[in-house]
Amino acid sequence: MENKTLFDTQTEVNIHTLRALNRCSQHVHRKELSIIKDSGLTASQFEVLEVLYDLGDLRICDIIEKILATGGNMTVVIDNLAKDGLIQQCTDPQDKRVKLIRITDKGKSLMDDLIPRYLDNINSIFKELSESEKQSLREILVKLSGVS
Numbered sequence: 001m002e003n004k005t006l007f008d009t010q011t012e013v014n015i016h017t018l019r020a021l022n023r024c025s026q027h028v029h030r031k032e033l034s035i036i037k038d039s040g041l042t043a044s045q046f047e048v049l050e051v052l053y054d055l056g057d058l059r060i061c062d063i064i065e066k067i068l069a070t071g072g073n074m075t076v077v078i079d080n081l082a083k084d085g086l087i088q089q090c091t092d093p094q095d096k097r098v099k100l101i102r103i104t105d106k107g108k109s110l111m112d113d114l115i116p117r118y119l120d121n122i123n124s125i126f127k128e129l130s131e132s133e134k135q136s137l138r139e140i141l142v143k144l145s146g147v148s
Helices: 009-038 043-055 060-067 071-083 105-125 131-145
Strands: 087-092 095-103
Touching: 009 043, 009 105, 043 060, 043 071, 043 087, 043 095, 043 105, 060 071, 060 095, 071 087, 095 105
Parallel strands: none
Antiparallel strands: 087 095
16 A cells, blocks of 8 residues: 655655754753753843843843843843842933843852853754854754844
């Protein structure tokens, strides 16, 4: 008896490719998050601290834009980070009506410890790929995402 498929060959290849991409994305994301979770942070909290650590004081709307987040969850993330003493709100010296979010010394200390471990983890995730494979993968992903 002949094995029938519901899809033409191209569609079947596309489905298998999508499944492989999804599995890979989930695997990489789990590995990436392992270091963050071990520090007691959520992914969103880490992103907020990382952008403040890297760029300095920012308005909430700028944080949302930088980390490509939605505003609904950001208030909770900011409140929890403030409650833990990792960030604080301060007044913008150029515009007293604007509140800036600033990473505290406690937050900087956490990130001083976490960032090197996070970067080592990222390097570990991609160690199996050569530089040219990473470049090719990046080009394929950019092409697939439609973003340049």
